[in-house]
Amino acid sequence: MKIALAQLNYTIGDIEGNKSKIIGAVERAKSEGADLVVFAEQALSGTPALDLLCKTTFIELCEEALDEIASHCGRIAAVVGVPVLTECGTVSAAAVIQHGEVERCISKRFITARREMGFLVQGSGCETITICGERVAVIVGDDLSRTSNFDKSVDLILSINARRFGKGMMTYRYNTMHDLAYVESKRIMLINQVGGSTEIVYDGTSAVVGADGQIELLMKSFEEDFAIFDTRAEHEPIAVPYTTYKDRTRMVYSAAVCGLHDYFGKNGYAKAAIGLSGGIDSAVVACLAVDALGRENVKALLMPSQFSSDHSVVDARELADNLGIAYDVVPITEAYKAVVDTMKPVIGGTAFDATEENIQARLRTVMLMALQNKCGYILLNSSNKSENALGFCTLYGDTAGAFSVTGDLYKGEIYYLARYINKLHDDVIPDSILTKEPSSELHPGQKDSDILPPYEVVDAILFRMIEEGQHREEIVNAGFDAEVVEKIHQMLMRNEKKRYQFPPVLRLSACAFGHERILPLTNKYGD
Structure with missing residues (x-):
């Protein structure tokens, strides 16, 4: 037959x-x-x-x-x-x-x-x-x-x-x-x-x-x-x-491009907007968007503040030029000062903290959404699973967007994907983006490592907690530092409220937030 x-x-x-x-x-x-x-x-x-x-x-x-x-x-x-x-x-x-x-x-x-x-x-x-x-x-x-x-x-x-x-x-x-x-x-x-x-x-x-x-x-x-x-x-x-990790990265790349292409095509969208920071996450999202939608349909905004390093702007420009996408540099410094000054009767005299950091993230989203509303560009989110798990993200700031293509990939997997993209497209992502220490640059000299160990350690612990459902004791017994495990567990548990408000996240793992892993938003179970 x-x-x-x-x-x-x-x-x-x-x-x-x-x-x-x-x-x-x-x-x-x-x-x-x-x-x-x-x-x-x-x-x-x-x-x-x-x-x-x-x-x-x-x-x-x-x-x-x-x-x-x-x-x-x-x-x-x-x-x-x-x-x-x-x-x-x-x-x-x-x-x-x-x-x-x-x-x-x-x-x-x-x-x-x-x-x-x-x-x-x-x-x-x-x-x-x-x-x-x-x-x-x-x-x-x-x-x-x-x-x-x-x-x-x-x-x-x-x-x-x-x-x-x-x-x-x-x-x-x-x-x-x-x-x-x-x-x-x-x-x-x-x-x-x-x-x-x-x-x-x-x-x-x-x-x-x-x-x-x-x-x-x-x-x-x-x-x-x-x-x-x-x-x-x-x-x-x-x-x-599909038996090696090299094959797995190739398949993740293909899945991401396919999912992004069809999300736009089946919903009648054509053009994507991205906030390019000079960091690894937005760089990978920009590359995926170009591969899925074509460079002529992708536009980036570079939105430095007074806390942004010069090399971040240079790196973002170089990436945009390598990809051949349109971009504008729209500094948020004046807008940030205006918001802070306006809020002085409420927050004046207090020390700089997450409040001022979040104002910057939300201002960038205001700029990107203005581009979406005025010009019809659909905003792509540039988050990753590690930051989403820990709450290293700002509600109505970098959690915003119509679609998240990388939100189910750990930080380390973002780097694997970036290296694969560079092999595929002749080092389109500048080496300086790949080698710089991760930072959101929301206050002077900020680095993610100020709060956490290297992402290789963070990702390994998160994978055991999320994908494998291991208890903290099991993870500590596997050789991880008890204080670090406890800190990551607390961050994971107390940030469910943020994950409830994410945009649609392309599911690339076997255990995606909001689908295979769903916790009650109101929940006092902390074990």
Whole structure:
């Protein structure tokens, strides 16, 4: 049997556009002699559709579009991911189309992702169909990792999926497929979505794993792709990909560019604004924006204060020139003095502290938002996960923006990404930006190291606390200084209020704030 795998980029709610893509792939599969064409989970609706899944009219439009898709299939069979309304609620289903009609819908049993809980209900799970004399077990979403003991007569396990990208998650995915294929002695085919969907990026990378656990087909990552797989042909095994940290940085870069590109494109945005400080974070965001949107669609503001070092302005100018983006230098010194002088009746006579620092950060956001409002540039946030975790950020200042492309990456990962970008683009980021000590330059001589140990230590502790859920005692027993661990834990716990007010953050890790890690805002548990 020849199976066409259509790995496509869908848009939530664009039922007409998604339908057209699916029909186009059906016609291509027919022209290339395929017997079956398969599409990802919730291909017709896009995902995560959240409360749209609770709207009857939305589900009805999906059903009407599915009937039209079926009318184009004719002799070819198809499996299409679609939400279906049942008596108990909406299920995520694989619609099986044969002989030009929707034969049945096979629904997902296990609802494991938080983005689906409350919007989808449990279905009946895996079912077996027969196509061209071959028995195929059809399974939806995470049921693949929770189902075993398949019917012995099954020739192929077909999993339609919407698996998001996250560091390390791809390796886990293929290990799961390898183990299941080997234990069940069945070939597994996984078809995935691709593209950005607000804070999520679907990586694609659809694959076929043979009964011996070896990869027989691997499709592109972060790109639409189309392939024909012949179940009766011999297939050479493909080496397991994405196993090194170098590969991981490359994949993070691709995911960030894809997610940023689609966030703008699918929301009808074209131009991005960035505040360039001469630091590593804004430098990386500027590079990603140029790669995702084109240099002609990116504009930077350089907003030095009386506390900014001369080299920061020079570095920011050099970066902007290297990228070929437009920029303006808009000092905030006079505006800062005006605000402080205006507030003298309230704060006059007090020592310089975070109040004056935050005024600077918020003034820069005022300038950037003026550019967004007047010229239509959408403001990109330049935060990172380390600073977000510790509260090293100013509410309504550097936490502002329409979208954060790096907010789920630790500070050390920002440096890895910068070095990768420099290899890709001939040292576009000046070396002085890479080597300078991190500082927000909000008071004379300020350095992040005045308060914290090096970020390598901070990141290692935060990773254990956030991603691995380790207790402080475990971290101290691993060799970290007890006072430092306690200080970082306190900073992490008391800054939840800031994280509740972040812009949408592109999820690039397996444990993103506000999704995999959600704490009550009002919370006295401090252990």
